[in-house]
Amino acid sequence: MAELKHKEDRRPGPPPVLAPGHTFGSVTSKISSLVLTDPYDWRWAIGMGIGSSLLLLFAVAVVQLLLRGIGIWGVNVPVMWGLAIINFVWWIGIGHAGTLISAILLLLKQEWRTSINRFAEAMTLFAVACAGVFPLLHMGRPWKFYWLLPYPNTMALLPQWRSPLVWDVFAVSTYASVSVMFWYVGLIPDLATLRDRAISRPAQLIYGSLALGWRGSARHWARYKSAYMLLAALATPLVVSVHTVVSFDFAASVIPGWHTTIFPPYFVAGAIFSGFAMVVTLCVPLRAAYGLHDFITDRHLDNMAKILLVTGSIVGYGYAMEFFIAWYSANPYEGFLFLEARPFGWYANAYRTMIFCNVLIPQLFWFPACRRNVMLLWICSLIVNVGMWLERYVIVITSTSQDFLPSSWAMYYPTFWDWATFLGTIGLFLFLMFLFIRFLPVIAIAEMRELVHETDHHAARERGLPAGEPHGEAR
Amino acid sequence: MKPSRDDHETPPTLPEPTRAARAASTPEFAAARQWRSLSELADDGSFLEEVSQAVSGVRGAIHGLDDASRRKFMTVMGASFALAGVAGCSVQPAELIIPYVEQPEDIVPGKAMFFATAAVVGGDGVGLLVESHMGRPTKIEGNPTHPASLGATDALAQAEMLTLYDPDRSQIVIHEGRADTWERFLAFAVDLRARKLANKGKGFRILTQTVTSPALADQLNRLLETMPEAKWHSYEPVTRDAARRGAELAFGEPLEPVPHFDKADVVVSLDADFLSWGPGRIHHARAFADRRSPDVESAAETTMNRLYVIEPTPTITGAMADHRLPLAARDVSQAARALAKALEVEGATDADANRLAGHEAWFSTLAADLKAHRGKSLVIVGEGQPAEVHALAHAINAALGNIGETITLAPPIAAGPTDQLGSLVELARDIEAGEVDALLVLGANPVYDSPVDLNLAEALNRERMTLVHLGLYDDETAALANWHVPEAHFLEAWGDVRAFDGTVAIQQPLIAPLYDGRTAGEIVATLLGQVGLPSREIVREYWSGRLPAETFEKTWNQALRDGVIPDPAADEAAPKSFGEPKLDQVTWSDAPAEELEIVFRPDPTLWDGRYANNGWLQELPKTITTLTWGNAALVSPALAARLGLKNDQVIELSYRDAVVEAPVWITPGQAENSVTVHLGHGRTRAGRVGDGVGFNAYALRRSDAPWFDDGLTVSPTNGRVRLAVTQHHHDMAERALVRSGTLEQYRETPDFAQEEERSPHYNMSLHPDPPVPQSEDYAWGMAIDLNRCIGCNACTIACQAENNIPVVGKDEVLNSREMHWIRVDRYYEGGDQANPGTVFQPVPCMHCEKAPCELVCPVEATLHSDEGLNEMIYNRCVGTRYCGNNCPYKVRRFNWLPYTSDTPPSLKPLNNPDVTVRSRGVMEKCTYCVQRINEARIEAKMAGRKVGGDEVVTACQGVCPTRAIVFGNLLDPESAVSKARQSPRHYALLASLGTRPRTTYMARLNNPNPDAPPAEASAENTVEPRHG
Secondary structure, rough: OOOHHHHHHOOOOOOOOOOOOOOOOHHHHHHHHHOOOOOOHHHHHHHHHHHHHHHHHHHHHHHHHHOHHHOOOOOOOOOOOOHHHHHHHHHHHHHHHHHHHHHHHHHHHOHHHHHHHHHHHHHHHHHHHHHHHHHHHHOOHHHHHHOOOOOOOOOOOOOOOOHHHHHHHHHHHHHHHHHHHHHHHHHHHHHHHHHHHHOHHHHHHHHHHHHHOOOOHHHHHHHHHOOOOOOHHHHHHHHHHHHHHHHHHHHHOOOOOOOOOOHHHHHHHHHHHHHHHHHHHHHHHHEEEEEEEOOOOHHHHHHHHHHHHHHHOOOHHHHHHHHHHHOOOOOOHHHHHHHHHHOOOOOOHHHHHHHHHHHHHHHHHHHHHHHHHHHHHHHHHHHHHHHHHHHHHHHHEEEEEOOOHHHOOOOOOOOOHHHHHHHHHHHHHHHHHHHHHHHOOOHHHHHHHHHHHHHHHHHHHHHHHHHHHOOOOOO | OOHHHOOOOOOOOOOHHHHHHHHHHHHHHHHOOOOOOOHHHOOOOOHHHHHHHHHHHHHHHOOOOOOOHHHHHHHHHHHHHHHHHHHHOOOOOOOOOOOOOOOOOOOOOOOOEEEEEEHHHEEEEEEEEEEOOOOOEEEHHHHHHHHOOOOOOHHHHHHHHHHHHHHOOOOOEEOOEEOOOOHOOOOOHHHHHHHHHOOOOEEEEEEEEEOOOHHHHHHHHHHHHOOOOOEEEOOOOOOOOHHHHHHHHHHOOEEEEEEHHHHOOEEEOOOOOOOOOOHHHHHHHHHHOOOOOOOOOOHHOOOOEEEEEEEOOHHHHHHHOEEEEEEHHHHHHHHHHHHHHOOOOOOOOOOHHHHHHOOOOHHHHHHHHHHOOOOOOEEEEEEOOOOHHHHHHHHHHHHHOOOOOOOEEEEEOOOOOOHHHHHHHHHHHHHHHOOOOOOEEEOOOOOOOOOOOOOOHHHHHOOOOEEEEEEEOHHHHHHHEEEEEOOOOOHHHEEEEEEOOOOEEEEOOOOOOOOOOOOOOHHHHOOOOOOOOOOHHHHHHHHHOOOOOOOHHHHHHHHHHHEEEEEOHHHHHHHOOOOOOOOOOOOOOOOOOOEEEEEEOOOOOOOOOOOOOOHHHHHOEEEOOOOOOOOOOEOOHHEEEHOOOOOOOEEEEEEEOOOEEEEEEOOOOOOOOOEEOOOOOOOOOOOOOOOOOOOOHHHHOEOOOOOEEEEEEEEEEEEOOOOOOOOOOOOOOOOOOOOOOEEEHHHOOHHHHHHHHOOOOOOOOOOOOOOOOOOOOEEEEEEEEOOOOOOOOHHHHHHHHHHOOOOOOOHHHOOOOOOOEEEEEEEOOOOOOOOOOEEEEEEEOOOOOOOOHHOOOOOOOOOEEOOOOOEEEEHHOOOOHHHHOOOOOOOEEOOOOOOOOOOOHHHHHOOOOOOOOOOOOOOOOOOHHHHHHHHHHEEEEEEEEOOOOOOOOOOHHHHOOOOOOOEEEOOOOOOOHHHHHHHHOOEEEOOHHOOOOOEEEEEEEEOOOOOOOOHHHOOOOOOOOOOO
């Protein structure tokens, strides 16, 4: 520890997780003012406009789909799953960062998570909502979706438990409900704060009823804390399990490129990778627009860049391992796919772009200067989002388009309606996100107050007992 | 307009009084429709009398029913009875439904009945058994007792079922562009007869397609007797003129060569696609395949025939060849001459050595092989080659002692002119000369399919003449006709037809004419004075005159039942000896070859264009190119490289003064300088399905060069037409999918195809055996012999007909969404683009014992039966398509859009009532024809026995001309499929995946000549013969 201290003396330390000089009051008023008192913002209107326009496109695309059938998409016989499943996996992956931040980092007492966890959780929720529509819409007869659920029926049939799609139903619905609970429980003290600070009667009523009678008593806080920790513990395995199960959709099949044991860890790492990329994508403009530099500091961005570097490298390892196994197993079908079709075949461009986006770009974050360059970080996060979408594209499309019998090989071309549905869910996401920014606190007020307290407290302790600092450099 | 005496002498036939009765009892109906009858128009007073007679006749048949209030009802009912009794078919009155008072004994709801009849393509009859459910035909099967069928059919015959119900068929008589009636047409015909009898038929011409119907031929000949100056022309775009003319050159008589592949050890095909083209092709395919079936018992003693094919464009026959040589069509005659010279045929002349440069070794080996098989070899020439080559082939066959052994000669089965093209040219000239004032076209469509230099459409338009057209469709010719009469489809009409060997089959209707169609016989009968004589009477009358009277009824009924009628004239058609062929009349023109040649071929699925409105055939992949919905100019890879052509690129084909734009399809195995175009596309009045699909190659075809000619120029354009092919990748990517070897290899290592199976890891699995209980009685399985499969695609259509598989259209095929449950994969072997080996592999559902599709379905919509069927429950399917993704064989088909919901009403009766019609959003696939299994099971249960090992015949199996597919019970060691599985050639597709497929394959064998020079011998030539 002394050595660490020594190092810190020689070079500037990492930026703090909360800008100095904040009090309970300043934190509360700054964050709640975004919702309660700030005037109408044209930038918000533009964002909301884009989101809701795309949402309308989504509505049109869905009505078309339900009226005419799945054939309006580009899916065909070797490639029976197309953009819908790619988008599903992509959105679900994005959601993972939120859960990771709120649950695992909470349990690991990573305080820097506090200022980003609220909107990361919201992002999770909205991403899961976007993800959830795809498996439903991509069914041939979506009105029969409930046949995938185990419910008592006159057919005396349960779902087919061996099918990964049934596991998916459970994994995703569990994930969605735990995420909602976690988010909502975390919101309760803040809703009470908004209730108390709201001026208009309707706002008081709405926030009041959502706050469920929170009075901030010590007993409330005690119950709240234990409930929150329990939910975090519940959510923790989900970070790993959901994307593991999603990867089973592919890994449990026989198709070369899908039938791979590395998929579960590789998918989870990819999910966290893409999720953090999305958090960066969202928080950089949010911070700039609402002047939240004090709460979302460069420290946060730096940490997230490091996570991108780690998870990106795990994903890169996954790619390398697929290559190696394809060669080492001497399986002719896998060999063809990984050594010929993907790097040099019909979809070589998608594959090479994917490698560039997911493996090469994160390597920039070895350099602290890159991690702290906000603009560069933001652009890289966008690139990673694209790269991770392409990863799913490469997995879903290249594997099925050239599987076992060359006679059946065919390419897949997404149609207008494929893209419209995808853009539509981006619209849904933006729409929900902008509603959230306008009506709920984007940063957890209560937790920030706690952070203010702890910072001051520890600052005081540090002065007296420098060697007693329990958290080391991570602070 | 007085009808002739004959009219009065002919008693009114029953449909006449029926109409009279109907009209008399519904005056408002009659008034509205102007009461049309021949007699009324003739207006001689006899009409009303006839009506009242008819009505009282009907009434008299129903005694004691004078009650006026019941009269109308009973009259109509009487009419129905009368109809039911006579033809068993007519349009029922629309307003009344009269239930059975007494149920007919034979008609059991849900129980199919089969009736024998015969299909005819280009005059070539194929005996059929047609499945009928409650009076509507649904499926065509081959007739085992008919020699041209032997129980099998081909894709064209299968698809006739769709043509029958085609809503675009011509439905009404058209006179000068307006709807009219049959009765008024009859009046016209009676008048025509009167006029033509008066001038002995001067200016009267009849144009038919190839007529092999003895009854119709007899009628036409009788007509020509009464009108000696009238003329009968017959024209078939895919004509056999050259074969007949070749025999005439060699023997002095127009004869039809009939090959006997069962006796031939060495077969040489000079541009002859005998497996898909020409009379008796189903029979020949069977005989050919039988000689390629290696003996399962002892591989060492296995023998096979050997096939050499010289052809300009790849065909399924070429794909079966042991040695194939792509050669321009113009050089095939040189090949024949070289062969004749090498075999020292008397009168043979030297071939132009330059034209065959590089192939000398090929020909000398071939000649040596032929010499070694005297009397057991066969040289067969294609219809597309000129008569001289046919004549020379006769000489070669004679020199080899094959005539009378492997090839016999018989008088043509077709009546009418033997030089059809000449006959059409004559007709066209006469029309231009104004010598024709009435032309009766029976079934043909010359405006579309005649050679372009005859300008027939223009001449018919210009000349003042009466054009009468009888046709299934209101087609290009009907558009110019003064009278158009809808033709009855053969499934709704009486008739008779000869097969390639002279066997006659009676065609009997399966259903009343859907659109009041008429037969050629009925029109000719009218011209003979037998007004309104129904087609049944025409056929019966003819045969009652030819068969012994005392046993006629018995013979006739027997013939209807069996589908074959004993023909006392068969002796005439029996093979005879016609002396030695002479070559003194054969002359060769040795014009130097120009750059490119154009080759015309009938379309493998649309034939000459007559099936253009048949969606099944439009969507059936043409085996070699896998092209659907359109045709293309087939160019060789070398030519494409030279001219910089790409697939789908539009090129301009200029030939003489005609220019046609066509998309390119680069076809490996095409002769380098030949461009092949398929006839039958580019129709303008085919119907909603066929209009405007592809380009019309007839626009380039000329009467002096109907099959190929030099002088083609190709100019690339920037246009592009997306060609809907079903297979985009053509080599096996080094995977052992179609396993093949040579006969020698097989003799040494019979199980050469089972290398994968011998691996120590084969069939090892971590998965337990299927958890479902296994039946102790049945385990269904299928084995497909790739050595017998000729890639004719008949199985695909048969399956489509049996299983109510929808047609999806070009856009959907372009996106790989065709719905066929069984497809024929075609792979190229060997690296030689100019002449690759071509192999076929029919792929239905494998019914894997450990099916990857089953465990991924979230709702248990696809399950395993205890008898080993991989079953699909459409009602349960929610359409996640995971099963389709996880199927290694990609045999699952998905209803992406509501393909069946907009089926026109007239196509609904076509559906097989035993098979569910699938809705949007559900998966479907081959079921092993589970409905047939269940039917057999019910039969067996009622008889208190087990289903026999070979009792169930799937649709694909039943149709297969070569019997490449066997299906049955694997638990019965005596079943054909169990025996096939014992073959050393037996293997499973993608066996290493551990799916344990129930559909398995038997490896293909080739029988290359061991003395053949290795491929390097002609390495300097880009076009190499294929060895092995």
